[in-house]
Amino acid sequence: MSEIEVPRGLTGVIVDSTAIATTDQAGNLVYRGYRTVDLARKYSFGEIAYLVVYGDLPTRSQYLEFEEKLLSMSHLEEKYVRVIQLLRESNVLSSMRTITSALHLDGTEMLDQLLQIAAKFPVIASDSYRIYMGRDRVHASDLDLSRRVYHLSTGKDDPEKAKALEKILIMYMEHEFNASTFALRVAASTGTDPASAINAALSTLKGPLHGGANSEILSYLLKFKNENEGIEFVRKRLESKQLVMGFGHRVYKTKDPRAQFIKEELRKLIGDTLRFRIADAIESYMWEQKTLPANLDFYGAFYLNEVGIDEPLYTPLFAVARVFGWVAHYMEQYSNNKLIRPLSKYVGKVDRQVL
């Protein structure tokens, strides 16, 4: 077997094929052949989840059946709620990881097991957050998935805000071989079970260079009183060689189409307000100084805040959406499996003698 050396971080390396998502020549994110921003203008979160998982947009009856299935699978048994209460974990994603590993999944159908995890995620996130905060649990039985997610996340049944939330959930849903999905595919390639593979993905999503970025961004963005304060903060961070969260991307080097879509949605929500102008000024400054584009997490953090989501739920909501991508990738890996096991270049000591 001849060895091939690839760049660190697998930058620019195609490691396998997928029929789920890609970025096209023009830089648009595409799910199953459709531009994501076009889908988000016309279809609901649940319809697009169906598309990502099954490959085609659903008919009305397929869609209703899917929504009903997810609702019926969403129930979280009391024993898991008791674990959440016992742990009272401040980090919602950590709690989701713990509960996912404990889940006993019904049935032997692989896809059904995966969908049970996806269906329970919004409930696990909601319970984890609310129990930690000392709030009452929310029992949401809305059939519409995004409405249920909004209800569980905020405690409020607000169809209009749920519609706004679903735009960003759609953008978060899938992104080919991103770090968490790749981790899932490595796990799935060993033949491990759905919950274990999804836990590998969750654990990877938690990192600040991946899903964890969106939580860090808001903590500084909301502090600024004007554009100059924002720019000054960013200038100092760059000067001290620190990362500015919400900027840069492995795939999008000039423009993140998801960020631009959510920016426009944010403008629709809050207009050309000071907060919007601060974000815009930081985006322009980062481009001038570092030629780095704003990524989805930058405008996403603002957007989630405006929609009424509490910051500890930002990364968990990313997982609530991305899990449908993970479901599709698990199935794709499973259906045409090859163990993912690369090599490393050894740079350690050699020929040491055991005395």
Ligand code: COA
């Ligand atoms: N702030 C400041 N500098 C950044 C930066 C950021 N957010 N992102 C990248 N850079 C710098 C790098 O330090 C590097 O500088 P150098 O050439 O002087 O060493 C240069 O830009 C190229 O970046 P690189 O590290 O090659 O990009 P990558 O493809 O390996 O990394 C990310 C992509 C997302 C990991 C990286 O941009 C990052 O850490 N961003 C912040 C975290 C974030 O927002 N994550 C969410 C992603 S959706």
